[in-house]
Amino acid sequence: MALQLSWCASLRTHSFPAAGYEALRQRVAGSTPFNHLGWLRAAEAALQPGQQLQVLLGHLDGRLCLCLPLVRERQPFGPLNVPVVRHLGHPLSDRIALLLDLPAQRAGQxxxxIRKQLPHALLQLGEVHGADDDWLRQWASASSTYQRHLSCRAPVHRISELDRQEVSGDARYKLRRARKRIKACGAVVRRVIATAQNIDALLDAVSAxxxxxxxxxxxVGIFSGPQRHQWMYQAFTALAAEGLVCLVLxxxxxQCISYRLGLLERGRVYDYNLAFIPEHRDLGSxxxxxxxxIHWGLDEGWHWVDASRVSLNNSSHQLHERQxxxxxxxxxxxxxxxxxxIALGLVHRCWDWLKPRVHKGQRDTRPTTPSPTPEERPDAISGHSQR
Known part of the structure; x- marks a missing residue:
């Protein structure tokens, strides 16, 4: 059975097979809200001059089995300025799945x-989850250099009836103190499922x-700058129209003084973004x-709370306490x-060899200082490593 590959220049045209795309997205078990067509169309609308979008489509027997929206741009690497190809949505899509429903024998084709349509030095796919290892082995063998780096370990929490009980340990003390302070100042917590009618007002509140x-x-916020602001408003409006945006305020x-914004997908809420007014940081909201x-998930039958993305090292996301x-x-x-x-790959291979030796030398020559006592150590700000 021959695989028919074709290219299109946009996800936003009437000729794009939107129904086939959604059927493919539903078949790929690891797909996330960041694979949603509404999210990616908003990402396309926010592309900057010099960024070229090309969408690779693959059909087998008339059924869409592959869709890779790829963006090509030139990027400096030291003295080099080389063409790089990435999945549409970088860098604000926390986790993507490669939407392919094909055997690995098609990977080389x-x-x-991709190399013919979008000539490049580097094809880099970040925040990938659930990629087919057989596909990746095929791509690795066809590359001059291939690197697979862990970029994140996002904590997740399986919602269960045990969550109706009070959490144990230090987190229980911190929660009790936060609830007491919130009650004392008269603030209230509100759950909201965004709709097409209220999404603009909600986004105005949380972006403020x-x-x-x-x-x-x-x-560095998701609403910082006109490009991100446009992307987020358009993306969340599209997802809210399908009931996929939830907020706890x-x-x-x-007036909203703190929030967590989540995206819903198949019984999983992705804790995508949070912020608070600095004057109220002592509330511990x-x-x-x-x-x-978590309690909302118990009421609605959700299965998971997912941190979406955290720093690989020294993450302060509070879900670590309950993961x-x-x-x-x-x-x-x-x-x-x-x-x-070839040149860029050699540079990165040399750096991968050299980096641990440089860091070891720095550690060996760094003077030792006594660790601060608990009284000297400032409290971590909630979600500092989270967008």
């Missing part, structure tokens, strides 16, 4: 088509909170809102056989 937080000050006198997600498992994200780098691909 697909990679060859983020703008006043350290994320807004450092311009902490409100004081009718993060844990209370996270527990509200029952974790999900690994991988960054896959396939270097082509072009001269720039």
């Amino acid at each position: 697909v990679l060859q088509a 909170v983020e703008a006043h937080s350290w994320k807004g000050d450092d311009e 902490l409100e004081l006198d009718g 993060g844990r209370v809102l996270l527990e509200e997600f 029952t498992g974790q999900v690994e994200h991988w960054r896959l780098s396939c270097y082509s056989w072009r001269l720039d691909g």
Whole structure:
């Protein structure tokens, strides 16, 4: 049976097979809200000059079995300025699945088509989860250099009847203290499933909170800058129309002062973003809102609360206190056989060899200092490593 590969320049045209795409997305078990067509169309609308989108489609027997929306752009690597190809959605899509429903024997044909249509030094797929190892072995063998790096271990919590009981350990003390402070100031927690009618008002409220937080000050928030602002409003509007956006809000006198924003997919809530007004940081609202997600899941029959993405090292996400498992994200780098691909791959292989030796030398020469006492150590800000 011949695989028919074709290219299209946009996800937003009437000719794009939207129904076939959704059927494929439902068949791929690891697909996430960041594979949702509404999310990716918003990502496409936010592309910048110099970024070229091409969508690879694969049909078998008239059925869509592969869809890879890929973006090509030039990127500096030291003295080199080389073409790089990534999956549409980078860097705000926390976790993607490669939407393919094909045997691994087709992997070489697909990679060859990508290299022909989008010549590149590096094909890099970040935040990949659930990728077929047989496919990756095929792509690795066809690359001048292939790297597979762990980029994240996101904690997840399996919701169960045990969650109706109070959490144990230090987290119980912190939750009790936070609830007491919230009650004392008169703030209230509210659950909201966003709709097409209320999503704009909700986004206005939470983006205002983020703008006043350290994320807004450092311009690293999901709403920071016109590109991200446009992307988030369009994406969340599309997902809200299908009931896939949920929020837990902490409100004081009718004004949002803290929030957690989640995306729903197949009984799993992805804890995508949170922020709080700095003046109210002492409330410790993060844990209370996270527990509200868990209790909401009990009421609605959700199965998982998922941290979506955290820092690989020194993550301060509060779900670590309650995690029952974790999900690994991988960054896959396939270097082509072009001269720039070979050169870039050699540079990265040399750096991979050199880096641990450099870090070891730095550790050996670094003067030792006494660890701070608990009284000297500042409290971690809730969700500091989370978007």
